[in-house]
Amino acid sequence: MLRYDIKRPETIQLEHDDRGVVRLTLNRPDIRNAFDDVLIQDLTETLERLAGDSSIKALVVTGAGAAFSAGAEIGWMKKAGGQGDHDNFQDAMKLAGLMKRLDRMPMATIARVNGAALGGGVGLTATCDMAVAVSDAIFAFSEVKLGIIPGAISPYSLRAIGERAARRYFLTGERFDAEEALRIGLVHQVVADEAALDEAVDSLLKHITGSGPTAVRASKDLIGHVAGKPIDDLLVRDTAQRIAHQRASREAKEGLSAFLEKRKPEW
Known part of the structure; x- marks a missing residue:
């Protein structure tokens, strides 16, 4: 920092x-x-x-x-x-x-x-x-x-x-x-x-x-994009794209591995 x-x-x-x-x-x-x-x-x-x-x-x-x-x-x-x-x-x-x-x-x-x-x-x-x-x-x-x-x-x-x-x-x-x-x-x-x-x-x-740093930022950005919007096909697609993108990230792979291995994630 x-x-x-x-x-x-x-x-x-x-x-x-x-x-x-x-x-x-x-x-x-x-x-x-x-x-x-x-x-x-x-x-x-x-x-x-x-x-x-x-x-x-x-x-x-x-x-x-x-x-x-x-x-x-x-x-x-x-x-x-x-x-x-x-x-x-x-x-x-x-x-x-x-x-x-x-x-x-x-x-x-x-x-x-x-x-x-x-x-x-x-x-x-x-x-x-x-x-x-x-x-x-x-x-x-x-x-x-x-x-x-x-x-x-x-x-x-x-x-x-x-x-x-x-x-x-x-x-x-x-x-x-x-x-x-x-x-x-x-x-x-x-x-x-x-x-x-x-x-x-x-x-x-x-x-x-203690949480994934990019996941925290992505979650905040998600709120800004979802709050107040109608739940239509465009919004559903957007939210699916967001989780798919984050799920494929190095951070997500480390977080899921750490959970399964019962250890603290390295971030």
């Missing part, structure tokens, strides 16, 4: 381990890891580089300090809204591009929600494949409280929580706790504290890193 230098470690930090896991930490605890144009650029560029590294098996996203992410930084949002229509739109597209990039990372992604996730912080949570939160984490689609809307994060958030829950929380902007986030599908697991958070994330990572 390659090691990546971070242009501005005061915005994000990366840690790599020998399992093929990268931990990306939003590193602005003084402003609760809020977004602005600089952080959006740094995150997008970093994710682009990580996406091209086939040796990465999993990416963990978390926040430094007491918050996961408080969403957009107010001063930046006010400045963006005061620009002309073209510049305002281009600015919004950068945030939308960040969410799209994280959503489409080829490796497994885990949101390690260590505290408050508001606005864009909820978006980060929803775009990751898996999300684990501490019990005292709070969540909110807080945009309406500021007179704006959760536009860039809406496709991923709606996919996670469904239209019915969105009709409440998008419109009220009210805060809800981790148990409610679990109930509506925003997170997969709630744990007592940060020590338990690390244990839960590590348990997921053990499953991911």
Whole structure:
């Protein structure tokens, strides 16, 4: 796995381990890891580089300090809204591009929600494949409280929580706790504290890193191609082609042999 230098470690930090896991930490605890144009650029560029590294098996996203992410930084949002229509739109597209990039990372992604996730912080949570939160984490689609809307994060958030829950929380902007986030599908697991958070994330990572790395990526790609599509002959053929291709791979042959031989696979 390659090691990546971070242009501005005061915005994000990366840690790599020998399992093929990268931990990306939003590193602005003084402003609760809020977004602005600089952080959006740094995150997008970093994710682009990580996406091209086939040796990465999993990416963990978390926040430094007491918050996961408080969403957009107010001063930046006010400045963006005061620009002309073209510049305002281009600015919004950068945030939308960040969410799209994280959503489409080829490796497994885990949101390690260590505290408050508001606005864009909820978006980060929803775009990751898996999300684990501490019990005292709070969540909110807080945009309406500021007179704006959760536009860039809406496709991923709606996919996670469904239209019915969105009709409440998008419109009220009210805060809800981790148990409610679990109930509506925003997170997969709630744990007592940060020590338990690390244990839960590590348990997921053990499953991911113990599985065939190309199979994990192919399974994620499969979800993207199948979700929401009608089960017609074209889809049936596509899914059959996918499993046939993976089944003939060197990785599959090693995995099946290891299972029959009652040993750990070598990958």
